[in-house]
Amino acid sequence: QLQLQESGPGLVKPSETLSLTCTVSGGSISSNNYYWGWIRQPPGKGLEWIGNILYGGNTYYNLSLKSRVTMSVDTSKNQIFLKLSAVTAADTAVYYCVRPGPGVGGGSRFDPWGQGTLVTVSS
Amino acid sequence: QSVLTQPPSASGTPGQRVTISCSGSSSNIGSNTVNWYQQLPGTAPKLLIYSNNQRPSGVPDRFSGSKSGTSASLAISGLQSEDEADYYCAAWDDSLNGSVFGGGTKLTVL
Numbered sequence: 001q002l003q004l005q006e007s008g009p010g011l012v013k014p015s016e017t018l019s020l021t022c023t024v025s026g027g028s029i030s031s032n033n034y035y036w037g038w039i040r041q042p043p044g045k046g047l048e049w050i051g052n053i054l055y056g057g058n059t060y061y062n063l064s065l066k067s068r069v070t071m072s073v074d075t076s077k078n079q080i081f082l083k084l085s086a087v088t089a090a091d092t093a094v095y096y097c098v099r100p101g102p103g104v105g106g107g108s109r110f111d112p113w114g115q116g117t118l119v120t121v122s123s
Numbered sequence: 124q125s126v127l128t129q130p131p132s133a134s135g136t137p138g139q140r141v142t143i144s145c146s147g148s149s150s151n152i153g154s155n156t157v158n159w160y161q162q163l164p165g166t167a168p169k170l171l172i173y174s175n176n177q178r179p180s181g182v183p184d185r186f187s188g189s190k191s192g193t194s195a196s197l198a199i200s201g202l203q204s205e206d207e208a209d210y211y212c213a214a215w216d217d218s219l220n221g222s223v224f225g226g227g228t229k230l231t232v233l
Contacts (some may be wrong), residue, residue: 039221046125047160047168047211049222062221096167098221108213108222109158111170111179 002026004097004114011120012091018084018119022097026064029078030055035106036080038071040093041116053080059104069109087121100114125153129214133156136233140200143228145191145212151223155215157195159188162209162227171210172197199230207232 008020029036038050051061055070061069070083080120086090097114099107128146135141145157162192170179172188175195186196195214199206212225 045225046227047213049213050223052222060221061220101173102156103215104145105215105220106222108155108215109170109173110160110168110213111173113167113169 002099002112004099004112006097006114006117006120008095008117010114010118011122012087013123014088014121015086018074018081018087018091018121020095020097020117020119022080022082022114024078024080028075029073029080030075033048035060035100036073037098037100037106038080038082039096039098039110042090042093045047049108050082050084052100054106057067080090083084088122092121124220125226126216126223127194127214127225129212129225129228131212132229133197134229134231134233135199135202135220135226137202137204139202140198143161143197143210143230144225145195145197145225147195147214147223149193149215151193152190152195153193153213154217157190158187159186162211182197184225187207190232202232204232205228209214 003025055058064113068085079086094116096116098110101109103121137211160168161171162168175190176188216223
């Protein structure tokens, strides 16, 4: 059974870079041409797609975040990484690691989801 | 403001049938499939309906989805107290080259 687990600092200072890791178990991130993705949810608000990445490096990013987002993978460790630069309080959210389904760029069918990790941006 | 439009709230009594709408445009719902997610309080979202009307294994057949043109709907029949949750629709958007979500609908079981 595929499982995703997010990890990283729970507190980041404004203007710094948020860095998160998603560790995948129960399957290889380089199998079957699946994309891997990140979604976030500010406290009390809705879901926002951040981006999808294929293990070979092909990426799709939310245009509103594209200038600040970098996603990468380490197939040897079965991990996916998210970096978001120049963060502000508006980037405070629960960040979820997800596996998009089949479709162009990974599509919008996300299953499974990690449990999520809360990142607070504050000095 | 979300690309897909959902009503912020919906409600029903146990046993009732409720529907939640999701409105989009030709670049998202009009040309791609719709997926629905259920988020119970304090938990991560869960895939509820995929490819407009398909249920993942384990999802009761009380939940159903449909799509017509640039709109989609989620229907819940035989409403139960445990259905009280937030529901989100999502679709790929060809113009934005990315996934978009609705703002979410909070379902209350009265």
